[in-house]
Every structure is written in structure tokens, then in C-alpha cells.
Amino acid sequence: MSPRDEGLAPAGELVLRNVGQLVTMAGQAVPFAVEAHAALWLVGGRVQYAGPESGLPPAAAKSPTVDVGGRLATPGLVDAHTHLLYAGQRAQEVALRARGAGYLEMLQAGGGILATVAATNAASDSEVLDATRRRLSEALRAGTTTLELKTGYALDPAGELRLLGLAERLRDEGPMRLVLTYLGAHALPASHAGQPGRFLEELATTHAAVAGRAQFVDVFLEPGVFGPAEVDPYLADARRHGLAVKVHVDELQDGGGAALAARWGAVSADHCAYTSPAGIAALQAAGTVAVLLPGTAGYLHPEHMAPARQFLEAGVPIAIGSDGNPGSSPTSCLGTLLPWAAAWLHLTPEEVWTAVTRGGARAVGRTDVGQLTPGSWGDVVVWDADDYRVPCYRYGTNLVQAVYVSGRQVAP
């Protein structure tokens, strides 16, 4: 918990009663707990009681009460991987992809990430802030209450620090909890073509200014972008500055990224679409969370999804993120991706819920969100559904009825 969270949290009290099903994510031995005929009592922005309505402490009667009409309530979703801080959009790429252009091909032609870099660097602070606020608002209305937000669309040291400053402003505004990640190493700018090592050396000069502001540093490790030879010294420098590590790995091929992530004790390795059994074993040994991004895989290469079942069977905790970004996953809404996570990753509703709540929290280094247990933040989503399986089943519609952060209604 950071002091900023205390600032976001009101001291309000609230009872949600007549909860048809309450998903708490309580307990380690039984990682998926559903209470029927339940109630939730929030005090000081935090969970005071979560359980059967018949067990609600008498003192709760003095708190304002909302009858949720037998609906489902769950922890707010934790989206552990987004790139929502940018200007512009790339709808023109839909037709290019239809003609067969690949991700790296568009990147090398100055499109892809580099097009968003140009638009973002040309935009004013208020333009970037306003565009990002709209996306964060969409995410909130679809049930995301904690969201990891990466920089990465400036690709030069000063520009990346500007984006970090804008991300801090958005974090301080609330109401969503933002976890900030410094992803200057998102792609290689044209100015440094063929010189990934030199680019990362220059970027590393910002780490002293990033420390204490971003929680994580992240690198796009992929053959043809950044490889282990330049990433290793870059992450060593980040660690010297006290920054925790996340790594984009194995999105387009098995580049040995999972083993590198494990070597650096990464909190998460993200994408993992092509991670090998040896890579999975390395993540398990390191306790690294695999953040799976089915929206992106579905958008770019639906024939090749991350091997979610293999991660689970190997004992690697998984999270599911939206990867919200203007190219390969143009959404802000993890809450509308749940049916696709289930269908494409071959996961049960219980596994999907775990991955988008507790799994996401672990992937952003937090234990106070992603569950509705006494002491956790009162971040709650009420769904227009009476069964926890419904949001993993019905697609194309936003089933969120109400969103609470720290016990305060923030959406709709």
C-alpha cells in the first residue's frame, strides 16, 4: 500500500446486501470461494466482513446499505498489463493485416509502435492525458479497479520521463489504482537502427530519475527487437536502482525470454505465447507470474495461444491482462475479455476469475487488492448476472452493474 492509496480512500462505510453470489478469492487451499446469499461490509474503504448475510455483524446496521438484488459481486479486476498511455489510433492497420502484413513487418516500415510514438510525441500533455483518461474510464466501467500502466510510446529518454510524469498525474487523480511501469525499452527507434545496445545504454541513464516513481521496469525482449546481450546489462542497472522487473517474452517466437525473466527474478513474464517447457520450469522455480494476453494473441495469431494449462500444471501462477494498446489489442476493457480468455486459453471460469483478480494482483506486486477478505481494499464489481460463470460466457456486452473503489461507487 502506498500513501497515495490512503489519499484515494475515503473513510466511508457501506453494506452491499442481498448478494446472490459473492466471489471473495479467499484462502490459499481453496483458491476459489463463492458465498451464496451473501453480504459485504466495507469500513474505512476496506473489507470488514465478507460472508453469509446471516452472519453480518449487528454494527453493520448503522452503515449505508445497497441491496444488489441477488446479483453477483466480485473483487475489482486487476489488469496487470496495459499500454493505454498514448495519443492517436491505428485503425488503418486492420486492412494491412488483412492483406497479410505481420507485426515486425509493420514495425520495420515505420508503422506499428513507431506510428503511435510519432503521434504521442507530437501530442501535448493535455491531449495525451485526456485520451488516456477516456480509456481508463472505459476500463473502470468494465470492472477494472487496479491497472498497470506502462510508458513506452516516446522511445527517447526525455520523452519517456515525460510520459512517466503524465502517468503519475493520472495515478494521483484516481479513482482507479494505477501501478506504473517504465517501458522505455518498448521498441527500437529509427534513430538507433541496428544499435539496440546503445539505445538501452542511453535509456539506462534515466533509471535514477525513474526510481521511486515507477514500480517496475519492463523490456520488450524478442528476437529482432532486444535480445539478452543488451537486455542483461539494462536490467542489471534497473535492479541497482531498486526497480522491480517485468519482461515481455516469447510473444512471436520462443526467444528464451522466460529463462531471462527468471534469471532476473522478474515479478512477471508477459505474453509467453511461445514459451517452451524449459522456460515454464524456469518461471516456476523463480516464482514469476506468467501474464497471459489472449486478446493480443487472438488479434494477431489466434492459432497460437499461450499454453495456459501447461503453466497451471507446472505450478506457475497466471494472470490475464488486456494488453490494451493501439495496435495489437485495441481495448481498455479486461472485463469484456473474460469469455475469450476462457475459450481461447481453455480455462474454466474459476481459473479465469483467479487470473484476473489474485493473479493480476500478484503480477503487480500487491496483496491488498484482487480479493475481498478482511483488510483488503473494498474494490468491488457488481455484475448484472446471478452466477459467476456468466461473465465468462456472454461476450460482446458489458455486464458490469456498478463499480466500487475503496467502498465508494465510481461507476457507472
Ligand SMILES: [Zn+2]
Ligand atoms: Zn505489452
